[in-house]
Amino acid sequence: MTAASSDLEGLVQGLHHITLVTSNQEVNRRFYTEVLGLRRVKLTVNQDDIFHRHLFYANEKGTTGSAITFFEWPELPRGRVGLTSSHHLAYTVPTVEALPKWRAWLLSNSVSVDGPLTRDERISLYLKDPDGVTVEITKPNKESVTSDYVQELNRDIPAVKEITDDMRLTVFNHATPVTSDPELTVRYLNRLLGLKNSYRRTNPDQNDTAIVAVGNDDEPDFLRCLAASSARVGDVGTGSVHHIALAVEDEEDHLRILRQLNESGISNSGIIDRFWFKSLYFHDPDGNLLEIATKGPGYTADEPLEKLGSRLVLAPWLEPKRHEIEGALNELDRKTARS
Ligand SMILES: [Fe+2]
Numbered sequence: 001m002t003a004a005s006s007d008l009e010g011l012v013q014g015l016h017h018i019t020l021v022t023s024n025q026e027v028n029r030r031f032y033t034e035v036l037g038l039r040r041v042k043l044t045v046n047q048d049d050i051f052h053r054h055l056f057y058a059n060e061k062g063t064t065g066s067a068i069t070f071f072e073w074p075e076l077p078r079g080r081v082g083l084t085s086s087h088h089l090a091y092t093v094p095t096v097e098a099l100p101k102w103r104a105w106l107l108s109n110s111v112s113v114d115g116p117l118t119r120d121e122r123i124s125l126y127l128k129d130p131d132g133v134t135v136e137i138t139k140p141n142k143e144s145v146t147s148d149y150v151q152e153l154n155r156d157i158p159a160v161k162e163i164t165d166d167m168r169l170t171v172f173n174h175a176t177p178v179t180s181d182p183e184l185t186v187r188y189l190n191r192l193l194g195l196k197n198s199y200r201r202t203n204p205d206q207n208d209t210a211i212v213a214v215g216n217d218d219e220p221d222f223l224r225c226l227a228a229s230s231a232r233v234g235d236v237g238t239g240s241v242h243h244i245a246l247a248v249e250d251e252e253d254h255l256r257i258l259r260q261l262n263e264s265g266i267s268n269s270g271i272i273d274r275f276w277f278k279s280l281y282f283h284d285p286d287g288n289l290l291e292i293a294t295k296g297p298g299y300t301a302d303e304p305l306e307k308l309g310s311r312l313v314l315a316p317w318l319e320p321k322r323h324e325i326e327g328a329l330n331e332l333d334r335k336t337a338r339s
Pocket residue numbers: 088089090136174176224
């Protein structure tokens with residue numbers, strides 16, 4: 001018999017990481033580290049396609065919920081947002097005042113920016129990464145800062161020569177899977193993961209779509225599902241989201257979710273050891289790939305904090321193939337440089 005959804009409440013703590021596809025790891029690295037100020041915390045390979053890289057960028061400590069990760073697949077065509085491939089992702093910054101500074105910094109790095117704009121209960125700016133991914137930088141507006149104040153901030157921005165601590169991207173605020181049937185999605189995420197629907201609003205950017213928020217008591221809207229009954233199936237390709245990973249505390253909580261999936265007859269990957277965390281994959285009713293990942297052991301399992309991401313690391317079971325993997329990655333780089 002399946003567990004009641006109330007028994008599962010609180011197991012999923014929020015976002016763990018979001019994984020996308022990039023066409024070029026070097027362009028990608030420069031953008032996420034030098035322009036967005038994250039650090040690379042892991043340089044490894046895609047464990048399901050070991051001759052392609054998997055890159056992780058996160059905040060300074062590699063906190064759970066801060067890692068944006070990329071499969072480098074230069075061979076793939078450009079992706080398309082839709083069912084199966086989410087719309088955008090959002091990082092939180094510490095203060096509203098950080099947003100106009102980000103605007104100035106991004107413009108000085110030749111990145112176009114939309115905003116800061118007052119949204120529903122947040123203030124956000126939007127940009128695109130070199131592969132065309134929409135990234136939102138946001139500050140939840142609990143203090144009810146007015147749009148006049150935001151305009152005032154936007155009028156008088158000093159030159160920003162570096163990313164200062166008050167600007168740092170901290171953790172993800174939300175991900176935005178696309179859904180064609182939000183009631184079904186909400187029921188599904190509630191029954192399987194104990195998540196709850198906190199609100200439904202008209203999308204301020206597109207009146208014929210809605211934002212249906214799903215989360216837990218602490219973070220009620222870490223999934224802001226974009227609901228449109230007419231949504232088409234997207235394509236996972238470069239510049240698109242591959243999957244969204246949600247965090248659980250430990251292996252015991254992981255097993256409780258696995259049991260719920262199995263007892264509900266939901267096809268899933270079973271638990272997979274990724275070395276830095278354990279993973280469990282399944283699809284939502286619209287075909288969006290979701291992962292449940294444990295918080296530990298973490299990115300420091302094989303590298304000290306200060307050296308994270310500085311060299312190619314492999315899960316221990318892939319070490320015997322290191323020579324072959326490095327050869328394939330070099331060849332991939334040569335091909336990318338020629339194209
Ligand atoms: Fe958003």
